[in-house]
Amino acid sequence: MARIDLDLAHAYVANPQKDEDYALLPLHFTFEDGGAYALLGPSGCGKTTLLNCISGLLRPSQGTISFDGKDVTGDSPQARNIAQVFQFPVIYDTMTVGENLAFPLRNRGVPAAQVKERVGRVAEMLDLSASLDRRASGLAADAKQKISLGRGLVRQDVSAILFDEPLTVIDPHLKWQLRRKLKEIHHEFRLTLIYVTHDQTEALTFADQVVVMSRGKAVQVGSADALFERPAHTFVGHFIGSPGMNFLPGQWRDGGIEMAGRRYAPDLSPDVAARLQAAGSFKVGVRPEYLKLAAGNDPQALPVRVERAQDIGTYWLVSSTVDHGEAATLRARLGTEAAHLRAGDTAWLSVFNRHTCFYVNEELVQ
Structure with missing residues (x-):
């Protein structure tokens, strides 16, 4: 895992002149090694842009990104050693569930005994043990997304695991179970997890620290209790809570x-x-x-x-x-x-x- 330091801004237009030109306004923030974070905000607020800057899918137009003090701003996702789980399943339908989970490890030459042990452990955590020999193509969308989650969690050597609204296709009944599983996995392995969502329940139950975003700006960073009791901005007060x-x-x-x-x-x-x-x-x-x-x-x-x-x-x-x-x-x-x-x-x-x-x-x- 890694400590991630951000000092950046991003605009999709050349020569931005005003705040509205930025997808991400200037941001200086640190994700501590082993922390569980959520990026929370409405659609279009810059959450996914920030996540893609961290992963290396997008290079920020201004500033730098550092992992454990090393500047990785120009590095590819592979060089940054990032695992990312997307909104919709990214798996190999022609492979079995077990082969899908094992693929990131086998692709890196991990010994077969370690692959078997790690795949079995992650499959048990995600309730996939009974499906390891089933071909992925025959599974429902929520089961496929559980495989995607497992592929992100199966590696132990990653700098961070990034989740981009990963429970969108999951049945509502299973969302609570999977949030609890992710929390358990974080407590056991102390992974650096960054989770993007527009759902305040997901963010507040999953993360130790929540970054609330609005119009490209991080308006408050804090625990669930701090965001509820002392919103730093009226937007946070409106956005957090029901009503x-x-x-x-x-x-x-x-x-x-x-x-x-x-x-x-x-x-x-x-x-x-x-x-x-x-x-x-x-x-x-x-x-x-x-x-x-x-x-x-x-x-x-x-x-x-x-x-x-x-x-x-x-x-x-x-x-x-x-x-x-x-x-x-x-x-x-x-x-x-x-x-x-x-x-x-x-x-x-x-x-x-x-x-x-x-x-x-x-x-x-x-």
């Missing part, structure tokens, strides 16, 4: 926060209060999970108009609007105390607590 974070416009007035025509005095640190005062206008961010029902006319609660209350089973999802000149939507995940709410009701929600975040120019105030 995403609520945002309401606020202003600093008379030593407190004015929101929807009401004044509040939440407990703020001196540094946060000073930043909000200096900004004047900002956004208040709160997760649906951290909104609470309050008593009517509570001076520290926000009045909202209930639009819909849905019983999800383990919680009630309440969608409401806040009138502050123009309507804003507020979603809350509440307990059974919300069972009595109906469309058109006025409810009071407690917004300020230790989980509440504040954003100036879309960036978190800390």
Whole structure:
């Protein structure tokens, strides 16, 4: 495995002049040896471009890539010793499952005994042991993709293993199992794994560190807990969570926060209060999970108009609007105390607590 250092940018046009010209904005980042990472973001945000730069399929238009301190910017994927698993199966249909798994090892002259041992171990991890003698052409798409995963994992000498949305063709029931298997494999072998996905569940359950990307920029790198609790950018707050974070416009007035025509005095640190005062206008961010029902006319609660209350089973999802000149939507995940709410009701929600975040120019105030 290898430590991978990136100091690069990439544009598909000559002489880029503005941010919109870049597929990848300037990025300086290190993937530590043995770490499990995910590149998470919507389609077109630069995830696959970054992965292809790392693998050597694409040379960045600016900057360098280093493996363990060695500049590999101009090296081919073979020279970089990278294994890559793509979105759709890449296997040999004329070979058996076992022959497909063994091919990367036999191609490198690994002794037959080691090939047998390694293929057997990887096949067992991916529940392919019973299919080793079956021809790959007769298998379903999800089984073929499991072979592709196995071909990526079978080598022990690679610098890193890169996954480009590898579970797209996998049956939803099997996705959870395969994510768990990949996690187990990482813990056992301490491989350097980099996993591209637009699915936050895949990213947050697989990776130790998630790189959230938007419009060619890495907007935050952190653990699942950090991304959920303290989104560094409003985009991360929107993108992470189901539903995403609520945002309401606020202003600093008379030593407190004015929101929807009401004044509040939440407990703020001196540094946060000073930043909000200096900004004047900002956004208040709160997760649906951290909104609470309050008593009517509570001076520290926000009045909202209930639009819909849905019983999800383990919680009630309440969608409401806040009138502050123009309507804003507020979603809350509440307990059974919300069972009595109906469309058109006025409810009071407690917004300020230790989980509440504040954003100036879309960036978190800390």
